[in-house]
Amino acid sequence: MTTLSPPRPLRGGGQPRKSYSAIPGESPGSPPWRALKSLLLLICVLLVVLPFVAIVSTSIADTAQVTKAGGFVLWPDNPTFTSYEALLSGGLVSKAMMVSVGVTVAGTAISLVSSIMLAYGLSRPGSFGHRPILILLLMSMLFVPGVIPTYLMVKQLGMINSYWSLILPTMINAFNVIVLRSFFMSIPGELIDAARIDGASEFSILTRIVLPLSKASVGVIGMFYAVTYWNAFFNALLFMNDASKWPMQLVLRTYVVNNASLSGGQVDVAAGVPVPPAQSLQAAILVLSIVPIVLVYPFVQRHMNKGVMIGAVKG
Structure with a gap:
């Protein structure tokens, strides 16, 4: 006759884990x-x-x-695009959209190239100034310069009312460089050594070996930079005194957050068509400011988790 042995206790003397439910008497799968x-x-x-x-x-x-x-409408009875036509025909919003797109595209490209080159240099042991530059980079994450020193530096360089003032002060993000460096260090060194034996230069190794293996991380970092440039308004608030050079987010802050009224020269409607109410114009500005990122994000989202986790965790 076979005898059943009692259940073995868990390692460490613990008891079997119980299943709890927010509903008394019900299991999580009920x-x-x-x-x-x-x-x-x-x-x-x-x-x-x-x-x-x-x-x-x-x-x-x-x-x-x-x-x-008296304000927001949940569902329109007679949809009309008069608000968008008035804003885009007036010149203020259309110019701000062009400024934001230009700054985002140019800033993302410059920041991405600079961050990749810096991260690759810091990922190569024995490179010139490797440790001091890495320490300075880490210190920049702990000690952030204030608004006044930043403004004085931009003014001293003659970049007030210049689009470069929206790009250069935030060109390199230390966190993004650290993520890229961690990923570059995880690439097997045998691949890089084999390329060096074949006579490849460091630039060829970076462009032909490292970057093709780093598409996920580079795409995510590029998305981070693009969102940062698109959403930035504080630098424009500090350095842009000319309203014709304002980016979209500063227009959004001025006419939506601060509830400033749009003048006649900033909206344009056809003859006989009433000017849309302020709520519709503000809502249209808000939609125009978020649509580009909403359209771009789905193409990068599938790489988001993979890129961040691979670049941030080294096993």
Whole structure:
């Protein structure tokens, strides 16, 4: 006759792990528990989606409906794009969009190239000034210069009212360089040694071996830089005295956050068409400021987790 042995205790003398549920008497896989999780998830989705829907709906609602609602409209009865036409025809928003796109594209390219070259140099043991530069880079994450020294430096370089003042002060981010350096150090050294034996230069090793293996991390860092440049407004607030050179985010802050009124020269409507209400114009500015990033993000999102985790964790 076979006897059953008692269950073996867990290592360390602990007891078997119990399953807990937020609903008394129900397991996490039961239908009531799944229904509760679905309801909570639906509430979270609505909290995120409804404000965005309200902004878009208000931007395309007609004047009568916005006036009747006294503010935001959840669903427009007679959609119209008068607010967008008035803003883009007035010149202020269209010029700000061009400035933001130009600064974002140029700044991202310059920052990405500079960060890649610096990170690759710091990832090669024995490179010139390796340790002092790395220490300075780490110190820059702990000791940030204040607003006044930054302004005096930009003024001394003659970059007031220059687009370079929106790029150069934030050209290199220490955290992004550290992430790239960590990923470059994880690439097998045998590949780089073999390329050196074949007579490849450091630039050839970087462009033909390191970068093709680092597409995920480089793409994520590029996305970080692009979002930073697109959302930046403080540098423009400090260094741009000419309103015609304002980026989109400074226009957004001035006319939406500070609730400043748009003058007649900043909006343009056809003859006989009433000027859209302030709420519709502000909602349209907000939509125009977030649409470019919303369109670009899905193409980079699939690399986001992979790039950050590979570059930040070295095993």
